[in-house]
Amino acid sequence: MEKRLMKGNEAIAEAAIRAGCRYFFGYPITPQNEIPEYMALHLPQYGGVFLQAESEVSAINMVYGAAGAGARVMTSSSSPGISLKMEGISYIAAAELPCVIVNMMRGGPGLGGIQPSQADYFQAVKGGGHGDYHMTVLAPASVQEAFDLTMEAFEIADYYRNPVMILGDGVIGQMMEGVVLREPVKLEELKEKEWATDGAVNREPNIINSLFLDAVKLEEHNLKLKAKYDLMREREARAELYKMDDAEYAVVAYGTSARISRSAVDEARKKGIRVGLIRPVSLFPFPEKIIRSTIAKTRTYLVVEMSLGQMIEDLKLALNGKRPVCFYGRTGGILPLVDEILESIELMRRGEGIEADCCLS
Amino acid sequence: MREEIIMAGFGGQGIMLMGKLLAFAGMKEGYEVSWLPSYGPEMRGGTANCTVIISTEKIASPLSYRPDTLIAMNYPSLHKFLSRVKKNGSIYYNSSLIQNKVDAEDKNLNEIPVNELAADIGNDKVGNMVILGSYLAKRRFISLDAVKESLKEIISEKWQDLIELNKRALEKGAEYINKIRP
Amino acid sequence: MKLTAAYPESLTGKEFHYCPGCTHGLIHRLIAEVIDELEIREKTIGVAPVGCAVLAYEYFNLDMQEASHGRAPAVATGIKRVHPDRVVFTYQGDGDLASIGTAEIIHAANRGEKISVFFINNAVYGMTGGQMAPTTLTGQRTTTSPLGRSVESSGYPLKISELLSILEGSVFIARVSVHNPAHIMKAKRAVKTSFQYQLDGKGFSLVEFLSTCPTNWGMKPVEALRFAGEEMTKYFPPGTYKEVE
Known part of the structure; x- marks a missing residue:
């Protein structure tokens, strides 16, 4: 080819x-x-x-x-x-x-x-x-x-x-x-x-x-x-699951922020954190069922976006309060760094860094 | 194997082309590759940089915060990216334009008098190929021949007559670095 | 006995919703008759506007697209580029064409888009209830110019035919009136010329109709026809503004 x-x-x-x-x-x-x-x-x-x-x-x-x-x-x-x-x-x-x-x-x-x-x-x-x-x-x-x-x-x-x-x-x-x-x-x-x-x-x-x-x-x-x-x-709903088989934690990101998040997931795995990546490929329809299929194993979700938090709303609707959701976003044209996402993953594992409007508390 | 390279210089120094050429040759050699430009509103005369990643594995982030290699064609570029290069990473810089002492003890420094070497073969516009030649000669994961072979795919049809000149420039840069560090 | 007039095949026969004395229906019929006479009904695609003629797609017995406000020339461009061998026309009012859709009409004309545009100028926004139009005459009262259109505040009534005739891409530009039978016949000839130009692949053409709106002008139908024929024509003189050989 x-x-x-x-x-x-x-x-x-x-x-x-x-x-x-x-x-x-x-x-x-x-x-x-x-x-x-x-x-x-x-x-x-x-x-x-x-x-x-x-x-x-x-x-x-x-x-x-x-x-x-x-x-x-x-x-x-x-x-x-x-x-x-x-x-x-x-x-x-x-x-x-x-x-x-x-x-x-x-x-x-x-x-x-x-x-x-x-x-x-x-x-x-x-x-x-x-x-x-x-x-x-x-x-x-x-x-x-x-x-x-x-x-x-x-x-x-x-x-x-x-x-x-x-x-x-x-x-x-x-x-x-x-x-x-x-x-x-x-x-x-x-x-x-x-x-x-x-x-x-x-x-x-x-x-x-x-x-x-x-x-x-x-x-x-x-x-x-x-x-x-x-x-x-x-x-038509579709998403890619990466290292989600045993994931206690999940990063949810699409497009470019998913690429960067994937590197962060790899780094976190090296540190022994059981984290995976859910990458929605279709944003409408949002892959709700695929996401819900992960809650049996996954305890907390981290949304990473190049915005101040938009897809996070669809994730929360999909989870319907069953799991807490964290967020890390950069906006205005700034790309999130792997290290920043890694830090957010570590915070998530410690049960910290959850946005005030998230449902962990 | 995974190599992250940031290439930087003035707009007009052929930074983007150098990156595309390396990425293309890498792809032809069977690696996963990505090339990402950093772009500003200026079309000419500003700073230009691009990130090339070449890997045996699928490339996750196409960005490089801690590159293995920096190729800096002018002082502002060196200054901007120097501290981000990984410990024990490599820096190739254009010593024709960078006369300041470069202080980076934990990194491998390679001074290439790019403008002089390019002038030697009669065209100061091929400095990008000179420094790429030096880099390839030292970091041997892609052969110089594969890169030379890729020139015809990357150089636009209008400039195909400059392929031989570019090949000579790649060789010149390789010879230079082999001579000083065999 | 010789048949002198029949209901055009290019109209569906659905009863028009237009007010008594409004000339939209008459203009629909002129266009339909010409389409029949040229035998192009099966290859003609019309674009309806937003405005009083928004339901034109129910009246023309043709393939039709309903465009958003002012965008009919862009929609027609899309259709014509896909089907260059078909006949494409837009039917637009003065708010649609001369206000919100000025960019679209000027650029379609300037590109020499091979379409026919029928521009219905009745100097008022009819469907929304009688507001000032870009072509409302100076001093004319409307619900948004209750003291009469003031040039100081609203500028001048826009002369579309004059404006478009200076563009290189237009090949036929005419302003017609339908206030009496003689002018109606002239108007019909202009419609035919416009379609003929398109069939010949020549370029952009537009026919501007001075039309009546008795309801919003606050006039009886006959009075409205007189106003169109005697008052509107002073500022908007009928005539052929451009005819490229």
């Missing part, structure tokens, strides 16, 4: 093309510019279209149009730009349009900074735009995984007719690692989208819409969406 040294951003762009994405609409913002640049260079070679939109707002609405027209389509941005896309994402979720949206998170709020961050977790998994909806959110922790999850994201998007977000950060986007590239999908084998607006030939018109003026109809529509989200919870 072909192995290439690629940046995470490049791997995502290449994966999209191999997944049959032929349309990309974006707007420049650091640290994700390699994605539009890669698409600008490569998409025309496949007869595809790269278009630099006038704003993130326009880009996401071009995605809406193209997705509604039946195409596999992607956009990418970073935190402030993703905020601008949120209106469009709400419409896309409501109109049940499949697409892939990449967020290479940077420090916020506001204009924030350009260094890596995980502070958009709430925005990604809890909605972000208005209304009762969810994106499917996948969080790669390596360049290989960025490639694999992006290819898969298009399948998930089409299957559920739902927007899928690839949630990374500056490290995942800018880092280079070896990637084994999977074979491209065959465009002619993709399932036909009989709901798409491509001209009403010998059929009733297709309508792409999110307006339901009748509250009864709108509630029905929301219940239909919920049924999809429930199915995703059933089928």
Whole structure:
């Protein structure tokens, strides 16, 4: 198999093309510019279209149009730009349009900074735009995984007719690692989208819409969406468990902070601490069942995030008060250090360092 | 085997390219590799550094807080990272630009007059390859040949005619360090 | 006996929800008739706006997408880029196109996006209940300009046709009125020209319709038609602003 040294951003762009994405609409913002640049260079070679939109707002609405027209389509941005896309994402979720949206998170709020961050977790998994909806959110922790999850994201998007977000950060986007590239999908084998607006030939018109003026109809529509989200919870939740077989303690982290935490777990094991790592790969649906399956052995959980504590809320909901939860986070673009996480693991073992709002006391 | 290297210098000294080349060669030799740039808002003229990790095991954190090796192409870079290098770790620095006495008793110091050596082969822009050559000659886990072979994959198509020059620079750096520390 | 008029196939037949005297329904029909005449119903995709015409997707018997407020040109861009051989149009009001969606319309025009835009200018926000629009005439009373639009506070009514005609990407820009049969026929010809330009792959076109809103203008239908024909046309002169050969 072909192995290439690629940046995470490049791997995502290449994966999209191999997944049959032929349309990309974006707007420049650091640290994700390699994605539009890669698409600008490569998409025309496949007869595809790269278009630099006038704003993130326009880009996401071009995605809406193209997705509604039946195409596999992607956009990418970073935190402030993703905020601008949120209106469009709400419409896309409501109109049940499949697409892939990449967020290479940077420090916020506001204009924030350009260094890596995980502070958009709430925005990604809890909605972000208005209304009762969810994106499917996948969080790669390596360049290989960025490639694999992006290819898969298009399948998930089409299957559920739902927007899928690839949630990374500056490290995942800018880092280079070896990637084994999977074979491209065959465009002619993709399932036909009989709901798409491509001209009403010998059929009733297709309508792409999110307006339901009748509250009864709108509630029905929301219940239909919920049924999809429930199915995703059933089928799409995933997490990687590392050294969890005998783990009395668990670090819970995703993406870049999971990579750093894994080193801390290895160091702690050298000191004889029975600690493992739970790495959620899907953030929506959150891998609740997988996490609950660990409580038979695991006494305390430490959440590590590049934020001031967002995923910790989902972990607490998953544990439902059955186990205490600690937290260590750095924010604003600062990465947690292995030694800092190790110290938090040691504190956790001593039953100290539990956040005041955690449930150990 | 696990080697963590921080490479640092001015923007324009080819720091990122040097790191990519090493990571690529490592990958071709069958190692797990990661390359992580540190980026600032400036595109040119600021400081640049990258972290390369080469390992026989899966790489957990792609960051290096205590690197095994520091390659410093200018004084600010040396100053910034010197104290973080592991005990008994190695430092390769550009003595053409760093004349201050370097004080690091518990580390292996390698002074490489990068600019002079590069000038010897007629192009002062290949200093990055000179110092990489010195590093590879001493820390022999990836062969010089594998790195030379990787040049054509890493150097953009536009500059392919500079491959031979870069190979000579790698050799020059290797010869230099072999001569002073056989 | 010769059939002189039939209900267009490109309309669904669903009863319009528009107020008495409003010209939206008439403009829908003109567009539908032209689509029928050009025999492009099966290859046309429309984009509905947010505003009074938000339900346009229920009236046009075509594949339709409903866009968010002001974004119809971006949505149309997405559709047209995926299906360059189809005919794509947007139907937008003055708040949608000339206020919240100015970035989208200017850039779609400037890119020469090969779409047709039908811009319904009735100088008021109709659906939300008669607030001031970017095209509200100076001195015109609305619920948010109760003393009449003041230039000092709100600037000037926005002249979209004039503005877009200077962009390199636009190929056909016309302002029409539908206040009497002669103008209605002109308006229909403009719609046809716009579609023809698109079918010929030439570039961006826009037809601006001076339209009535008797409800929010506080006028009887006939009075509203007079106002559109006599008052609006003074500031917004009908005519062809651009026609690239």
